[in-house]
Amino acid sequence: MAEVRRAVRGALASLPAGSTVVIALSGGADSLALTAAVGFEGRKLGLRVASVTVDHGLQPESAEVAENAGRQAASLGVDPLIVRVEVGTDGGPEAAARAARYGVLADAALDVGAVAVLVGHTLDDQAETVLLGLSRGSGARSLQGMAAQSELAPGVALLRPLLEVRRATTFAACAAEGLAPWSDPHNDEPRFSRVRVRNRVLPVLEAELGPGIAEALARTAAQLREDSEAFDEMIDETIEDIVEHAEAGISVSAPALAANPAALRHRIIRHVVAAEFGQSLSRAQTLEVARLVTDWSGQTAIDLPGCRARRVGARVEFTAQP
Template identity: 50%
Template sequence: MLEASLGDVLRADAGGRTPLVLVACSGGPDSLALAAVAAYFAQTDRCRVGAVVVDHGLQEGSARAAEGAAAAARGLGLDPVEVRRVEVRKDGMGPEASARSARYAALDDVAARLDASAVLLGHTLDDQAEQVLLGLARGSGTRSLAGMPPRRGLYLRPFLDLRRQETEAICAFYGLEPWHDPTNQDPAFARSRVRVEVLPFLEDQLGPGIARALARSAQILGQDADLLERLSAESYRSLRIDGGDGTLLLPEDGLLALPAALRQRVLALAALELGAYQPSFERLRAAESLLDRKGSAGPVQLGGKVSVHRQVRGRAVLQGEASYGNLVLSSNRSNGPGVKQSHRPTQE
């Protein structure tokens, strides 16, 4: 399981050094079990294993819990082991998203400084099922419903096929006493409600295989999302025109020739290149409606202060005749002529 996840990471680099793998360890059952398995694996001398403990400072006693997790990791033989305290900023995101952003920033920093080959995350099949249910509740698209990928860049999730009770059994086998984060039971958080109330209810009503079925759906959708993203990236490269001064142009006829699933992704890629955050489905549909050539020519706000409007190419034509030009995407720093831009922050 772990060996399959690490793959090429286990090979020594060109300098002959044994690769360093870091475990993101909170001290909870999942990450502590992962640290124990990784420590055992390191005894083969095919890799070195260290740990990073992130203290979010969001609750009383968090520093003590972080030091306890670090001590447990050192007791397993992991080296180096670092504790990083982060500041969770209130920047418009929810508390869970803000904490996640701060956590990954810390993990990125430590991994880069220590030249780590991989960072292991202890997410389990139960976490994956919860992620899919949250995505369904939000009305999300394919990528979100695909849940968490087994690998993204340096980050690996070798426990996505394990249930939470199995990680607890691993901790018991090694005589470890994991820390249980009280926020995991706090109904103020949506994920906690899904974990404590929604998923147990579904398993009671639909059968104990619901979590595994949701995780299997995520795996299937992940393959679909990978293909759609590859095709949309190819389409975007073929259509994208640099309009100068930070604007991007997308030919209307080229967009209309695409299936809706690719067309919306191409529009999103253009918005993201200009610095927007991921546009919602409703905003992408509003941008797509500009291609109907009915009503307003825009602008449509795509989020992150990026807008799109329709531009007619060439000379005017008689009313009712076909006319194709470009959709023009721009940010507030590069408004097209005659385009009135709203400076109010967009709400998703």
Template identity: 50%
Template sequence: MAAARALTPPTPRPRLDAVLVVRRAVRNFLAEPACAAHLESGELAVAVSGGADSLALVEAAAYVGERRGLRVCALVVDHRLQEGSADVAEKAAQESLRLGAHAAKVLPVTVSGPGGPEAAARRARYAVLREHAGERTLVLLGHTLDDQAETVLLGLGRGSGPRSLAGMRPLDPPWARPLLGTPRDVTRAACAELGLSPWEDPHNADPRFRRVRVRREVLPLLDDVLAGGVAGALARTARQLREDCEALDAVADDLHRRAREGAALRVDVLAQAPSAVRRRVLRTWLLSGGVPELTDAHLRSVDDLVGRWRGQGGVFLPGGVEATRAHEKLVLNTF
């Protein structure tokens, strides 16, 4: 009688709970009707830094993209602000290929210009991503629920109004943010489940940057005082404000069409609308007229030419532009 052989127990498969959460978020996002028109090219780009959020995102995009017949390209921006940044970028590109991306490109940029290094780096990054993705390809960004909460708090601190408090849009072509409802802890857990060691950007621990202090000091304090859940509550507030802003913008678009007369705006049409709608029309009009860097004070001063008219002079604006009221119309003059 042959001796019975001991059965070797199967090697347990690692749990992929967080990985599945990220994949589901990407799958549901790309299934939205608003995304459909932007996927006709069959291509999808993912901005990858090598951090946990972007690595979890590129894995999920590759997984979902394979099932939807989408070619996924990882775009890695090398800001060249730190020693060894080229090595970090190359590692992120190779990691993206291992995670299933069809292609990966390292994009070196020069960071310069006004607004400090954080703003200058953001401008350079978005410019090169837009250039390499092209007009028909969505670029997935790894912004999470926590990033949205930080954005709302920073906007609140600046007194930037509802448009800023509405936070980042999930879809603002070519930019797409499928993880705005996913906490940062989930992307970190997903990387751990995948056996990845994400890069930790030293700038994310530098207290010179306001966002870092909001992340490390303000949000934890609010969580302690308000018994947790602050990031989720701020993200929900942003979503509600965004929906309100979109409704008001639609009303303002209609008002703008009715008030426009050539390059001018008819005061009698504008005067019928609430100031919140009127200022949206004025913002669109001024931006299209070449006025940069509009502030709330600028908009309210121009709005006074309609809602608080008492024969006052024109309003001088950035860019060498003056808004004046003449013959019951608002007009722009350059000087």
């Protein structure tokens, strides 16, 4: 419990006294240990602490699980709120439930004027996220895992204070506090890719390569996030000088792009398309656009998600698809 409290203390230290924080409480060991620690540390820091339990109604006993989570939150001095919400189908059941859950958390935080929402993702969750990102092959950004702090809604931070805490520690913390965590049967359902990574892939890696794989994956995520933040700063500085608005789109100086290293050039291309058209480019699409800069031989326009790229003189123009 001391390890969990220490992690929470660091996350809460910068919040102003008297402010409100919300905990995402599922009733599982991770979120229950988090609730106990935030309740304890929050009182010492003069914070008002509330929990939100989202009942998706996806399992027969979900209402009972939510009520039990709320009771345990109240016993820890935390104001419990239970929200029942239907889950859509977009992107599959996992993605739909996650989208609904974060929507409820954002609404609840804004309703009570909370400055932060805390979720109980652990080091093990981070390692699983990195492996899933690796399987998608979508570059360093997908291998960064989850950020310790991001924005959930305007003025509301999303905090993950347990990203350096192992899942086994949260179970031990619950036992030490006399709390009864719920075991989600979906965590053993092999049709979910994350469950297969958790129950099959990581144990094999540990057995074949030795212990410490989860920690190594989490360290890799942290290092890649640092690299990405540095790249983002370089991109922001570079874009100011090489990007101009064009009719129905935006244009980038080809010589300036060519003068940059490939890694930065490709990131600028992806950033421009994402910022201007809200679309993500695959690596193959990014390389095809880069050829308009480094291997220009009169190619025709390239159709991309939401836009079209073409070489016009010394610039690469990106315009909306007609």
